[in-house]
Amino acid sequence: MSEALVVVAKNSAEHKRWNYVVYLYAAGLLLLTPLVLEPFEIGKMNRALIMSVAILAVNLVVGFNGMLALGHSAFMGIGAFVTASMVQDENWDYWQVLPVVLIVGFLMGIIIGLPALRVKGLYLALTTIAQAAVFPTLVNIDELGIAKRTGGPNGKGVSEEVIAPSYWEWLPGVDGARGGSAYRYWIIILMLGITLLLVTNYLRSRPGRAVLAIRDNEAGAAVYGVNLPVAKTMNFAISAALGSLAGLMWCLDKAFVAGQDFTFLLAIDLIIGLVLGGVGTIQGSLVGGLFVVWVNDLTKRISVPLGLYTLNGDGPLAKAIFGLILILFTFFAPGGIVSLGRLINNKLIKIIPLTPVGQPIEPLSNFDPGMESARADTAMKMSIAGPILLAAGWLLMNVNNLIVGVLAFGLRMSIVVLAPVAMLVGANELKAHADGNRPDAIKGPATMAQTVGALGFLFVIGYAVQRFVQTYPIWDIPLI
Amino acid sequence: MDLVLLLQRIFDALFNSAIYSSLALALVIIFRSTGLLNFAQGEMATFTAYIAFVLLSGPQPRLTGGGLAGLVPGVPLPIPLAIVGAVICGMAGGAMTERALIRPLGRAPDLALVNITIGVLLATNSLMAQWWGTGPRIFPAVFPSGAGQHFSILGARLRYSTVGVWAILLGVLVLLILLLRHTRTGLAFRAVSISPSNAELVGVRVGTTLMYGWALASGFGALAACLSANSVLLEPNMMLRVLVYAFAAATLGGLDSPKGALIGGLIIGLSQTLIPAYVPFIGFELSVLPALLAMIAILLVRPAGLYGTRRIERV
Numbered sequence A: 001m002s003e004a005l006v007v008v009a010k011n012s013a014e015h016k017r018w019n020y021v022v023y024l025y026a027a028g029l030l031l032l033t034p035l036v037l038e039p040f041e042i043g044k045m046n047r048a049l050i051m052s053v054a055i056l057a058v059n060l061v062v063g064f065n066g067m068l069a070l071g072h073s074a075f076m077g078i079g080a081f082v083t084a085s086m087v088q089d090e091n092w093d094y095w096q097v098l099p100v101v102l103i104v105g106f107l108m109g110i111i112i113g114l115p116a117l118r119v120k121g122l123y124l125a126l127t128t129i130a131q132a133a134v135f136p137t138l139v140n141i142d143e144l145g146i147a148k149r150t151g152g153p154n155g156k157g158v159s160e161e162v163i164a165p166s167y168w169e170w171l172p173g174v175d176g177a178r179g180g181s182a183y184r185y186w187i188i189i190l191m192l193g194i195t196l197l198l199v200t201n202y203l204r205s206r207p208g209r210a211v212l213a214i215r216d217n218e219a220g221a222a223v224y225g226v227n228l229p230v231a232k233t234m235n236f237a238i239s240a241a242l243g244s245l246a247g248l249m250w251c252l253d254k255a256f257v258a259g260q261d262f263t264f265l266l267a268i269d270l271i272i273g274l275v276l277g278g279v280g281t282i283q284g285s286l287v288g289g290l291f292v293v294w295v296n297d298l299t300k301r302i303s304v305p306l307g308l309y310t311l312n313g314d315g316p317l318a319k320a321i322f323g324l325i326l327i328l329f330t331f332f333a334p335g336g337i338v339s340l341g342r343l344i345n346n347k348l349i350k351i352i353p354l355t356p357v358g359q360p361i362e363p364l365s366n367f368d369p370g371m372e373s374a375r376a377d378t379a380m381k382m383s384i385a386g387p388i389l390l391a392a393g394w395l396l397m398n399v400n401n402l403i404v405g406v407l408a409f410g411l412r413m414s415i416v417v418l419a420p421v422a423m424l425v426g427a428n429e430l431k432a433h434a435d436g437n438r439p440d441a442i443k444g445p446a447t448m449a450q451t452v453g454a455l456g457f458l459f460v461i462g463y464a465v466q467r468f469v470q471t472y473p474i475w476d477i478p479l480i
Numbered sequence B: 001m002d003l004v005l006l007l008q009r010i011f012d013a014l015f016n017s018a019i020y021s022s023l024a025l026a027l028v029i030i031f032r033s034t035g036l037l038n039f040a041q042g043e044m045a046t047f048t049a050y051i052a053f054v055l056l057s058g059p060q061p062r063l064t065g066g067g068l069a070g071l072v073p074g075v076p077l078p079i080p081l082a083i084v085g086a087v088i089c090g091m092a093g094g095a096m097t098e099r100a101l102i103r104p105l106g107r108a109p110d111l112a113l114v115n116i117t118i119g120v121l122l123a124t125n126s127l128m129a130q131w132w133g134t135g136p137r138i139f140p141a142v143f144p145s146g147a148g149q150h151f152s153i154l155g156a157r158l159r160y161s162t163v164g165v166w167a168i169l170l171g172v173l174v175l176l177i178l179l180l181r182h183t184r185t186g187l188a189f190r191a192v193s194i195s196p197s198n199a200e201l202v203g204v205r206v207g208t209t210l211m212y213g214w215a216l217a218s219g220f221g222a223l224a225a226c227l228s229a230n231s232v233l234l235e236p237n238m239m240l241r242v243l244v245y246a247f248a249a250a251t252l253g254g255l256d257s258p259k260g261a262l263i264g265g266l267i268i269g270l271s272q273t274l275i276p277a278y279v280p281f282i283g284f285e286l287s288v289l290p291a292l293l294a295m296i297a298i299l300l301v302r303p304a305g306l307y308g309t310r311r312i313e314r315v
Helices: A013-036 A038-066 A071-089 A094-118 A121-136 A145-151 A176-204 A206-216 A217-221 A228-256 A264-277 A280-301 A317-332 A336-346 A375-396 A401-436 A442-471 B004-036 B043-057 B067-069 B078-105 B110-132 B160-182 B183-192 B196-201 B204-234 B236-253 B258-280 B288-301
Strands: A007-011 A303-306 A307-312 A349-352 B150-153 B156-159
Touching: A007 A013, A007 A145, A007 A317, A007 A401, A013 A280, A013 A401, A013 A442, A038 A176, A038 A228, A038 A264, A038 A280, A071 A094, A071 A121, A071 A145, A071 A228, A071 A264, A071 B196, A094 A121, A094 A228, A094 A336, A094 B078, A094 B288, A121 A264, A121 B110, A121 B236, A176 A206, A206 A217, A206 A228, A228 A280, A228 B043, A264 A280, A264 A317, A264 A336, A280 A317, A280 A336, A303 B288, A317 B078, A317 B110, A317 B258, A336 A349, A336 A375, A349 A442, A375 A401, A375 A442, A401 A442, A401 B288, B004 B043, B004 B156, B004 B160, B004 B183, B004 B236, B004 B258, B043 B078, B043 B110, B043 B204, B043 B236, B078 B204, B150 B160, B150 B183, B150 B196, B160 B204, B160 B258, B183 B196, B183 B204, B196 B204, B204 B236, B258 B288
Parallel strands: A007 A349
Antiparallel strands: A303 A307, B150 B156
16 A cells, blocks of 8 residues: 555645544543553653653754764753752752753853864764763762762752642642652643743754754855854753753652762663654654653563573663664664654655645645545454454453563554544545545445444543543532 | 882773773774774673683583573683683674674664664673673682782882783784784775775775674773773673773774874873872762863864874865
């Protein structure tokens, strides 16, 4: 099937309908996370989102500017220690520390980034690795009161806990046992959202485009009037400020900071997340953060008896699995998970851009297979496959085995994608039939795909709403 | 300033310098030929040190880990033989890594190559921890290093092990130079490191030559690990710290210059011992700092290192 299942003009009704489904899912995911997950799982989610911010910072330099900087764990550490020290020693609030952290990170970025102008390629990788390697020992210096501020080898705890004030208690999840972590989840989501918005805009702005131009062709960018040193240093400094922001979020979430948290291994985790998510894409940073934390969590639960000894994921082997994944991705999916996702997305939908007048740049009928279309059949198969896979997943769920469990989860989740796709494709085909572009034979399968798909979609929505209402007593919302 | 103490500190630093130099040499050999930094160099070397350790101890199931017992010779080997065995294993491992993981990638961006080596680093490190545990092991001394076993020069003690390590390092260096200057493989290697495409045009088998380069480098790394395993205690993360110093040494000297690696190792080793001793601000725990600052300072003045060739890009 070379052609996408749905071909729509940009901003047409069909395209908007498609987007509404996507937005609905995103909102549902956002809302259900703090409600459905266990408190410790929300904590892991927070950590994943923090890693996403840090990976975004690395991406800004590595992915968008094409420079190999591997030492962002140090910037995270700086941000975290500044936060811990200000909040604990000076009794500042976190939001007061925020500008300080950003400025400190920015200045550190300029200081460390200046040598970065002189050195190139792997030399830069080396200097930044040196930075990552030296940071954990730097916090132990006794002089200048550094050790007093950072707590030295013992680490620094922040005694003030982040608890939701009463007027935020209506936020989903922010009450009862999971209150603290759910509240931090919302703070982190807010910061992540703002960060994503700012970074996207930055990359579209003049300096951002200069940064991309440097990545694509340094000499060419210079010829077009980009001031290479300024653009590179500013980009590096912005990235460092972002890294420090991730450090602040880390301190906010864990309320404890130690030098051992910000070693070279964290820098390696960031690189793994970057590569697995997708180098040079914003979504890739998000996916990468989630992947690093949750896959690490999964591998820790693996336990496979293998003849003489058991393969235990909880031990040192977790890192080996990560190494293997990293190598496999470099070989077979250099674009990361995002590129795989795009591959699937391209099979599902093709969006034809518009001319300035508002017409599709090419008539949609050019992309339409016309009377021979087999899409209705495909959609019908998808609409039936959804419930079957769901049932299979439910049956398999009872097998007490990690790998089967993950498989069962994947099967159950498949309906989330299959049902709405079948529904939308079915509706599309019926419309094409009404226009006279399809034979009458597709009417049956298309109607069935539309109906069964809609039922499946309703089921998904209904299930989500049920989970939502079950854990979130809406009627308790205080009127403010 | 106490001259004897100074001399003593220099002698002490020389041992570490030799280790840094040899690991830096391994990095340089790979960088020259393949144009990549082998982040896994340290872990691959540690792995071979474990192999030497197993060869030294004979087939004790506790040490050989899982199903490897059948491969180990029935009797414990003497140290020199064990080290030779480890070096051979290291060379085979290096060649295999190049063949299986680096060559198929072809002309990939730097990041992809860095990823591969980081992947190997993680995998090797955790495999070692899985097989041999994370606890430190006592690796026997290669050279006599008892209380009285040292030369006395002007009242300072120069340990036999320091002399021995330098003798081995210089000896291997001479062998390397002979290999590069007077053999066909060496000529091919030099040709490939100058220009792979031109070398290919005149009939050099680039892939095979690179494989030899990796084998050579891994052999160097194995030697460094076996010689230093006694002083730093054998454990899976043993070479991680050493690798940072070796990186600094290689960068300082210029990533593509073997001479630079040697001198860089010397500078890093000496500064690591001498600066904390004479600068009160920097405690011994921070000994890594001056070395890295020196590296960054030199890179600022000479971006290609002390002896590295400057790259001129044609657009």
